[in-house]
Amino acid sequence: MLVHQILKSKSDDAxxxxxxxxxxxxxxxxxxxxxxxxxxxxxxxLTAEGILSERDIVRFLAKRGGAILNEPVDNFMTSKLVxxxxxxxxxxxxxxxxxxxxxxxxxxxxxxxxGLITLGDVVxxxxxxxxxxxxxxxxxxxxx
Numbered sequence: 001m002l003v004h005q006i007l008k009s010k011s012d013d014a015x016x017x018x019x020x021x022x023x024x025x026x027x028x029x030x031x032x033x034x035x036x037x038x039x040x041x042x043x044x045x046l047t048a049e050g051i052l053s054e055r056d057i058v059r060f061l062a063k064r065g066g067a068i069l070n071e072p073v074d075n076f077m078t079s080k081l082v083x084x085x086x087x088x089x090x091x092x093x094x095x096x097x098x099x100x101x102x103x104x105x106x107x108x109x110x111x112x113x114x115g116l117i118t119l120g121d122v123v124x125x126x127x128x129x130x131x132x133x134x135x136x137x138x139x140x141x142x143x144x
Contacts, residue, residue: 003093003107004086006125007115015106015116017042018073020049025069028057038104040113041077048106048113050077055103083108084117090129094122 017040018027027039031054041050052073060068060076068076083106084093093105097119107115 001090001125001129002086003084003088003090003115003117006090006117006121007086007107009125010115010117010121015040015113017045017113018052019043020074021072023069024052024057024060024071024073024076027052027073028054028069031057037118038116039073040106040116041073042113046112048081048083048108050074050079051081051104051106052077053102053104078102081106085109086114090122090125093117094119094126097122 016030016034016036016038018030020041020043022041030039031037037055038051038053040048041052042048050073056076056078057068082096082100082102084096086107086109097103097105103119105117106113107117
């Protein structure tokens, strides 16, 4: 399975972005309201400059306290982004996410943000693929 197939299967393929300078409290509010795990930091909504997850916020809250909520997301975002492209294989993405211990990956084509896939998206796609393979093998064994 390829990344573009995963993106097609998502019910909402919009990428939630916030501008640099947005307060962490506002980003946290967006995460809670949208029931999502990450926001992409982008000046123009088209290019990914960074990413900030719920985990990032919790880690910094534990280290530095509630004052971080009034600081800009730029101070806490991951700016060395690991991205993928639409034609990348889901298995490769799963390996990268597992090895890098992260759960969200921006999908970028020609420098433009075209989507975001999560570890859950990739696992769901892989399970669907395995289920189809199982049914095909059972059909072959039974002579269908």
